[in-house]
Amino acid sequence: MKKFTTLCSLVFLVLFATACKNEKSLQSYLVEANEKAGFSSIDVPVSSVLSPKADVSDDVKETIKSIKKINVVFLQKTQENETVYETEKATLKNIFKDNKEYKTLSSMKMKGMNMNIYYSGETDSIDEIVAFGYSQEVGVGVARLLGENMNPSKIMEVISDMEMDPSNLQSFSAIFKGK
Numbered sequence: 001m002k003k004f005t006t007l008c009s010l011v012f013l014v015l016f017a018t019a020c021k022n023e024k025s026l027q028s029y030l031v032e033a034n035e036k037a038g039f040s041s042i043d044v045p046v047s048s049v050l051s052p053k054a055d056v057s058d059d060v061k062e063t064i065k066s067i068k069k070i071n072v073v074f075l076q077k078t079q080e081n082e083t084v085y086e087t088e089k090a091t092l093k094n095i096f097k098d099n100k101e102y103k104t105l106s107s108m109k110m111k112g113m114n115m116n117i118y119y120s121g122e123t124d125s126i127d128e129i130v131a132f133g134y135s136q137e138v139g140v141g142v143a144r145l146l147g148e149n150m151n152p153s154k155i156m157e158v159i160s161d162m163e164m165d166p167s168n169l170q171s172f173s174a175i176f177k178g179k
Contacts, residue, residue, distance in 0.1 A: 029073075033073040033088075039073055040075075044069065044072070045068075045069055046067045063151065066150045068146045072141065072144075074139060074140070076139040077138060092132055092142055102130065105117040113133060113134075114133060115131065115132070116132045
């Protein structure tokens with residue numbers, strides 16, 4: 001009986017230790033960034049930024065319905081926050097490196113800007129698209145498009161068939177200009 005109790009205790013400890021991993025998730029990062037000084041963040045329902053043209057197909061309208069929300073968090077880089085910038089950049093890099101849920105869609109470097117696009121879900125049924133970018137001149141940020149069963153090819157069709165509401169885009173872009 002003593003061996004059984006010892007074995008059960010050992011199994012419990014192993015399960016407890018593996019369940020309490022201290023891996024940071026993108027969701028927890030976005031929540032914490034909302035409370036940090038110097039960060040700009042916004043959560044936007046897609047319907048407030050994008051509206052389908054009247055003559056688009058039902059498939060495009062259905063794709064728009066599959067997109068639920070956009071989250072954006074951005075830290076504008078200044079001379080005073082060099083250390084914070086480097087820390088936040090490293091934190092985001094680690095989130096994407098350590099979390100196998102995110103698959104790389106594309107990466108690019110242009111004029112000092114590094115951009116990585118990730119997705120989660122299956123290739124024909126995406127639940128999340130994330131753009132992570134950083135630049136010594138601009139700062140570091142992440143934008144997340146949340147949806148349900150988004151089809152990548154249909155999303156590309158939606159992008160080409162969308163009308164951006166200029167008044168919404170101006171207020172949206174204000175977060176990157178320090179309000």
